[in-house]
Amino acid sequence: MSIAKQKRSKFRIEKILDTAESIIENSGVESISIAKISEISGLKRTSTYKFFQNPNQIKKLLIEKYINEIAAELDNKNGDIYTNEPSVVVLKCTNIIYEYFLTNNQAQELILKNTLNPSIDKSSIHVLGKSIQAYVDSNIKMPTFFNKDGVFRVLAQIILSVFSLNAKEDGALNEVGKIEAHRAAHAYILNWIEQSKEN
Numbered sequence: 001m002s003i004a005k006q007k008r009s010k011f012r013i014e015k016i017l018d019t020a021e022s023i024i025e026n027s028g029v030e031s032i033s034i035a036k037i038s039e040i041s042g043l044k045r046t047s048t049y050k051f052f053q054n055p056n057q058i059k060k061l062l063i064e065k066y067i068n069e070i071a072a073e074l075d076n077k078n079g080d081i082y083t084n085e086p087s088v089v090v091l092k093c094t095n096i097i098y099e100y101f102l103t104n105n106q107a108q109e110l111i112l113k114n115t116l117n118p119s120i121d122k123s124s125i126h127v128l129g130k131s132i133q134a135y136v137d138s139n140i141k142m143p144t145f146f147n148k149d150g151v152f153r154v155l156a157q158i159i160l161s162v163f164s165l166n167a168k169e170d171g172a173l174n175e176v177g178k179i180e181a182h183r184a185a186h187a188y189i190l191n192w193i194e195q196s197k198e199n
Helices: 003-027 034-041 045-051 055-077 086-103 105-113 122-139 148-170 175-198
Strands: none
Touching: 003 034, 003 045, 003 055, 003 105, 034 045, 055 086, 055 105, 055 122, 086 105, 086 122, 086 148, 086 175, 105 148, 122 148, 148 175
């Protein structure tokens, strides 16, 4: 594929994703369709189908984009606090993820308030878990866990699950969700710390 063709393809994919985000913002996640995206973006339907055969593929790429952005936020802010108190570190970590969703309504609609279909794939959870692990490790010395990667993948899922429940119950993510996510994540980490001491 020529460089010019690659650039055109990249431009069209970005246009499709931008249009999908606009639809989420204005009409909701369920309104995403190939026909609607083609109509709003001005792209031919065959051009849209070339990259995405169904709306779920578009949603999946957006979910991946949002999770990568959250991971980047954590990576950019790790090492910015100095404490050996797990509660504070987990709170700061939870707050970074919370602030991302608070300022990105489309991510909140697609990941938290929507009954996920498609669900967040394993690779995205792995990316988020690794960034949470790096954030925690850069601020406090954690014991060596058995399957540390798995521990932080579960921690990522705990935070997202509590946020999702809060957003669905209250209509939007709020402080209650942040407090409960911190409480659940902190309890989970403390449990692993205690287990590591016993071993």
